[in-house]
Amino acid sequence: MQPDLYRLLLKSIAEANILPVTSACNGRCLFCSHLQNPPGLRVYSLPQLGKEEILALAEFLDPGQRIVIGESVTRINEGEPFLHPEFLGILTGLRRLFPTTSIQITTNGMALTPAAISFLASLGRVRLVVSLNSATPLGRRKLMGDNDPAAVLRAVASLGDRGIPFDGSIVAMPHLVGWEDLRQTIAFLARWGAETIRIFLPGYTRYTRREWLPPAGMEEKLRAFVAEEGERSRVPLILELPFLEDLTPRILGVIVDSPADRAGLRRGDIVTAINGKEPFSRVDAFRQVQKAGRAVIDLNRDGAALQVSLEKEEGASPGFVMAADLEPALFHSFTRRMRQVVENRALVATSTLAAPILASALDRVQEELPSLEIAAVPNVTFGGNICCSGLLLLEDFLAALPDRVEGCRPERVFIPGIAFADGGRDLRGRSYLELQTILKTTVELIP
Numbered sequence: 438m439q440p441d442l443y444r445l446l447l448k449s450i451a452e453a454n455i456l457p458v459t460s461a462c463n464g465r466c467l468f469c470s471h472l473q474n475p476p477g478l479r480v481y482s483l484p485q486l487g488k489e490e491i492l493a494l495a496e497f498l499d500p501g502q503r504i505v506i507g508e509s510v511t512r513i514n515e516g517e518p519f520l521h522p523e524f525l526g527i528l529t530g531l532r533r534l535f536p537t538t539s540i541q542i543t544t545n546g547m548a549l550t551p552a553a554i555s556f557l558a559s560l561g562r563v564r565l566v567v568s569l570n571s572a573t574p575l576g577r578r579k580l581m582g583d584n585d586p587a588a589v590l591r592a593v594a595s596l597g598d599r600g601i602p603f604d605g606s607i608v609a610m611p612h613l614v615g616w617e618d619l620r621q622t623i624a625f626l627a628r629w630g631a632e633t634i635r636i637f638l639p640g641y642t643r644y645t646r647r648e649w650l651p652p653a654g655m656e657e658k659l660r661a662f663v664a665e666e667g668e669r670s671r672v673p674l675i676l677e678l679p680f681l682e683d684l685t686p687r688i689l690g691v692i693v694d695s696p697a698d699r700a701g702l703r704r705g706d707i708v709t710a711i712n713g714k715e716p717f718s719r720v721d722a723f724r725q726v727q728k729a730g731r732a733v734i735d736l737n738r739d740g741a742a743l744q745v746s747l748e749k750e751e752g753a754s755p756g757f758v759m760a761a762d763l764e765p766a767l768f769h770s771f772t773r774r775m776r777q778v779v780e781n782r783a784l785v786a787t788s789t790l791a792a793p794i795l796a797s798a799l800d801r802v803q804e805e806l807p808s809l810e811i812a813a814v815p816n817v818t819f820g821g822n823i824c825c826s827g828l829l830l831l832e833d834f835l836a837a838l839p840d841r842v843e844g845c846r847p848e849r850v851f852i853p854g855i856a857f858a859d860g861g862r863d864l865r866g867r868s869y870l871e872l873q874t875i876l877k878t879t880v881e882l883i884p
């Protein structure tokens with residue numbers, strides 16, 4: 438195996454407890470991100486790894502955290518795990534290594550046979566994320582190239598009976614399959630027991646085929662649609678990306694019959710304190726309640742204050758859903774670093790997605806920090822609606838920053854480390870240090 442690939446496999450395990458098993462996929466999704474990349478990206482497809490090789494890597498997984506399969510946080514293309522010819526054997530090996538650890542598998546459902554479902558039920562502590570996208574035969578054929586849609590729908594409908602918890606996910610393309618298709622897909626997932634349903638705005642780039650592009654205004658329409666359906670739905674509907682403006686810990690939804698449901702929490706509640714302590718952000722609020730066994734939660738519900746008591750096992754999920762915003766430990770280590778190295782003026786460059794959240798967090802500590810500015814960096818390389826930090830390239834920083842530093846050069850420019858996660862190099866292999874030469878000031882990566 439190439440050393441670069443081996444390093445990425447270990448990184449995926451160490452940083453996110455994600456075990457990559459295959460990059461092969463039996464889907465032909467119109468929205469697949471692998472089809473919309475700019476040329477020259479350094480991304481990797483896994484060669485066929487044997488069961489023993491994968492289980493040797495699994496030894497590095499953290500037994501204290503959920504093991505995730507079928508997702509990617511690195512430059513390794515994720516595929517459909519059930520296509521690996523030894524996948525059930527890999528799961529048996531994982532269970533032997535980690536008898537009590539929960540395993541989460543993301544699947545498109547196309548290889549989820551009755552035998553595989555029985556096996557998962559017998560294995561225990563397995564949770565699925567089913568990328569269903571459409572629950573109608575026409576929709577699945579069109580969006581995913583699925584030639585046997587009935588099989589997937591039967592498989593999903595049987596998960597609840599077999600005691601396998603699952604979440605649904607939908608890349609919403611109503612401009613291609615109609616709004617009714619989307620409504621039916623949400624209803625199907627809710628009917629067969631999905632605990633949550635994530636609805637993704639389709640990501641597109643300058644390389645996406647014109648006939649698949651959403652029309653103008655689709656994003657706003659989808660937002661309104663999800664908000665309206667969310668009012669009716671007993672299952673939390675979560676719109677991705679959430680485009681957050683602040684760190685207010687507002688509950689997006691509550692899982693039926695969960696500790697949060699039993700405690701009386703509701704969609705729209707704002708958590709103001711947990712056991713008397715004000716949370717820093719959504720992530721902080723969720724983690725605090727997750728960690729606690731018993732949590733006394735102060736809430737703001739439509740302007741009125743109230744208090745509830747939530748009981749569960751320590752470390753178990755509380756059963757409410759919040760968008761992911763800012764990890765307090767990461768933010769505090771960043772501000773500590775700023776105080777150490779900046780005396781007067783710094784520039785913090787980040788994605789257009791993260792900029793409002795970061796600005797909201799920095800506002801809270803403004804008085805203790807040197808003067809700083811935030812630069813929101815648009816993704817011109819991918820283009821389209823791509824707006825997260827992990828897909829920014831050096832070229833994007835080069836397009837946005839020289840004008841910002843001209844005339845009033847900051848002592849230091851901070852940029853997101855996730856964009857240069859390959860040893861300081863971006864997705865095309867260019868080093869962030871080139872930026873330092875051009876901006877004529879110190880450039881530092883934010884972890």
Ligand code: SF4
Pocket residue numbers: 462463464465466468469470471515516517545568
């Ligand atoms: S299931 Fe996922 S990896 Fe496979 S084609 Fe669809 S989007 Fe791409």
